[in-house]
Amino acid sequence: MAKEIKTEKKIDPASRVLSLVSHKLKTPLSIINGYTEAMLSQIKPEDKETFNAKALSDISKQGEKLAILIDKLVRFTSVSGLSAEEVKKQDTNIKALFSSVSSSCVLRDDALSIMSSDATIRRSGPVIDIKCEDKVSLFADKALVSIALEELVDNSIKFNNNTVKKIKMFYYEQDGKQILAVADNGVGIKEEDLNLVFEKFYQVDDFFTGQIEGWGLGLALVKMIMNLHNGEISVRSQYGIGTIISLRFPQK
Numbered sequence: 001m002a003k004e005i006k007t008e009k010k011i012d013p014a015s016r017v018l019s020l021v022s023h024k025l026k027t028p029l030s031i032i033n034g035y036t037e038a039m040l041s042q043i044k045p046e047d048k049e050t051f052n053a054k055a056l057s058d059i060s061k062q063g064e065k066l067a068i069l070i071d072k073l074v075r076f077t078s079v080s081g082l083s084a085e086e087v088k089k090q091d092t093n094i095k096a097l098f099s100s101v102s103s104s105c106v107l108r109d110d111a112l113s114i115m116s117s118d119a120t121i122r123r124s125g126p127v128i129d130i131k132c133e134d135k136v137s138l139f140a141d142k143a144l145v146s147i148a149l150e151e152l153v154d155n156s157i158k159f160n161n162n163t164v165k166k167i168k169m170f171y172y173e174q175d176g177k178q179i180l181a182v183a184d185n186g187v188g189i190k191e192e193d194l195n196l197v198f199e200k201f202y203q204v205d206d207f208f209t210g211q212i213e214g215w216g217l218g219l220a221l222v223k224m225i226m227n228l229h230n231g232e233i234s235v236r237s238q239y240g241i242g243t244i245i246s247l248r249f250p251q252k
């Protein structure tokens with residue numbers, strides 16, 4: 001009788017560490033966040049200004065931020081482990097995809113800004129313009145392309161200090177390729193950094209005096225997703241003016 005040979009998928013050691021770290025952090029953090037929420041909800045309105053209430057509220061904000069960071073790490077490591085055969089391609093309406101990514105990014109930006117900003121600073125949310133014909137579709141893994149676009153739009157919001165953050169998501173075809181692009185009026189990327197931004201953990205650090213949120217894994221993740229689709233990613237940017245990132249897919 002023929003012996004069954006099990007082929008184990010090889011995961012590189014770095015990804016294994018990332019995966020272990022992320023999963024082992026997730027459980028304790030969700031317990032911390034859960035109890036913090038529960039305790040916060042029991043604080044009476046007249047006690048809101050006490051030291052304990054403020055401390056609890058800070059713990060809760062930081063805990064939520066940490067949870068977002070860990071989710072990003074989990075997302076990165078799970079996509080790292082995918083092979084091209086595991087990509088579930090289907091006809092995906094591009095305009096609908098743009099719309100759903102746009103609304104989830106705006107919602108998340110709202111939630112983050114409520115958590116982090118000084119309530120006295122007035123801010124306006126990003127304006128996201130979508131340019132795409134109604135019926136065009138892309139044969140791709142909808143969940144993965146949605147993740148890729150979310151990373152791009154999140155960056156366009158994050159690396160942008162304008163009062164009005166203008167972001168455009170648009171579609172066009174060129175040389176038999178389908179192109180999905182995200183443009184912004186943000187801080188831009190210097191020429192010497194253009195290639196580096198796709199490296200894992202790379203963050204350009206000269207614009208912000210504070211800490212940049214995120215791992216520097218977003219564009220590396222988008223690049224992996226494009227590789228899984230035999231596609232390409234390219235970036236054009238003018239420092240101080242804005243950035244356009246294009247995802248180029250081969251046609252079905």
Ligand SMILES: Nc1ncnc2c1ncn2[C@@H]1O[C@H](COP(=O)(O)OP(=O)(O)O)[C@@H](O)[C@H]1O
Nearest residue numbers: 155159188197203204214215216217218219243
């Ligand atoms: N739209 C953008 N405008 C300006 N800089 C950007 C933009 N997108 C990415 N960058 C730069 O590239 C770096 C890497 O991006 P990314 O991999 O998404 O990591 P993260 O968002 O966690 O910093 C960012 O830290 C930032 O310096």
Ligand SMILES: [Mg+2]
Nearest residue numbers: 155214218219
């Ligand atoms: Mg990012």
